[in-house]
Amino acid sequence: MTATQRRLLARRGVNWGDLAFKLLLRLCLAVAVAFLVTLLGYVVHKGWSRLDPRLWENFPSIRRPERAGARSALFGSLWVIGLTAVICLPVGILGAIYLEEYADHRRWYNRLIELNIANLAAIPSIVYGILGLGVIARGFGLGTTVLTASITLSLLVLPIVIIASREAIRAVPGEIRNASYGLGATKWQTIWRQVLPSAVPGMATGSILALSRAAGEAAPLLLLGGLTYVAYVPDGLLSGYTVLPIQIYGWISQSREAFHDLASAAIVLLLLVIITMNSIAIYVRNRSQKRW
Known part of the structure; x- marks a missing residue:
């Protein structure tokens, strides 16, 4: 704090309530970051010995954890999350466009939706x-197929995609719409060429956050019959599958310590997949902001 700021505070008087609230917020943030760093450090330390090509090149093994890997779970996660994105993103974005641009909120069915x-x-x-x-x-x-898992996860994250996309569309200034109408553009042309490009950063962020949640879900897939031991890579929409959260759950349930180390390494792999997805969203958002 500079001398000028101190003099201004001395003149105006310090608002101790605001100061205490800021300190409390910083304390909460520090505690949350400390727990996160501790958790990540523990997982990386415990799984460090298995963070090698065996993890993503080998298939699971029940009897030989030193040679086991998560190849089937990794590709199963990519299949399920990729198909989830194909299903839920178009539906969610189009639903947000309808609710924000076309829906008459005086109608009871729109309010019900x-x-x-x-x-x-x-x-x-x-x-x-x-x-x-x-x-x-x-x-x-x-049945218990990739398509079933993707549809279920799409239903899970669809409300998040719709809400995030609506907020992004709502944040577009009204002057952009009015200028487009003033130049003779139709409503759809205004939405397609002006509103959506301006809303892409917010949509991308919300969509990737939704898909990141889907990537970490294990409970609904366990209920659907996702397998904890799969020694093959999915080859289609109607193929059997496993995903990284289920594979991690299966290894944690084992009694041998070697499987626990393997589960920690798989957690790090799952985090890398999610971080990659978020990095793609940040790139798309930054590129869109520079363009518009």
Whole structure:
């Protein structure tokens, strides 16, 4: 704090309530960061011996943990999350465009849709697993496949994508829309060429956060019958699968310490996948901001 700031505070008087609140916020942030650093340090330290090519090149092994890997779980996660993005992102973004640009909020059914979206965002993930098991896996006869898992996770993160996309569209200044209309553009041309490009940064951030949550979900996939031991890579939408969270759960459940080290290494691998996804979102956001 400079001498000028001290003199100004002396003249105006220090607001001790504001100062205490700022200190409390900083303390909470420091505690959260300390726990995060401690957790990451423990996981990296415990799994360091298995952070080598065996982890992503070898398939799981029940009897020989020193040769076991997470190849099937890694590619299963990429299949499931990739298909989840293909399903939920177009639906979520188009739903946000309708609710924000076209929907008449005086209509009861539009208000009902908004209420349901807000409620669905707070439902526990295990409930979506029950829905996927009863309706998608058994009702539609898709079984425990990559497609079933992707549809279930799409339903799980769809409200998040819609809410984030609506906020991004709402943040676009009204002057952009008015200028486009003044030049003779139609409503759809204004949305496609002006509103959506300006909203891409917010949409990208919200979408990747939603997919990151889907990448870390294990409860609904366990309920759907995701396997903890798969010695093959998925080869299609109707193939069996496992994902990294399920594989980690399976290794943690083992009694031998070598499997626990392997699970810690798989946690680091999962974090790297999520960090890569977030890096892509940051790149898209920054590129869009520079362009517009």
